[in-house]
Amino acid sequence: MFSVIQEDELITLIVACFVFLFILLKREDLKGIPYGGILILSYVLLFLGWTVTVLEGFFLEKAMNALEHFFYMANIGVLMFWCYKFFYSHRQKE
Numbered sequence: 001m002f003s004v005i006q007e008d009e010l011i012t013l014i015v016a017c018f019v020f021l022f023i024l025l026k027r028e029d030l031k032g033i034p035y036g037g038i039l040i041l042s043y044v045l046l047f048l049g050w051t052v053t054v055l056e057g058f059f060l061e062k063a064m065n066a067l068e069h070f071f072y073m074a075n076i077g078v079l080m081f082w083c084y085k086f087f088y089s090h091r092q093k094e
Helices: 007-025 036-055 061-093
Strands: none
Touching (some): 007 036, 036 061
């Protein structure tokens, strides 16, 4: 059935769009972050999860909900990988 879009989800997506725009505009500056590409990928997956959360109010509610949770799970996996690379590789260099 057709569900209602929740205001907090829409506000989160709007704020996330501004953060995504910031990342695009400052991507050269962000290259200074060790393994920054992995960290940005983590944000992109989170952004996709937020986007799908809003889209599930329009169509394919169950499929979009599953996709939303997949993106969140992938985000956590990539973020954990970034933490491992960042902290473990620094420890090995010392």
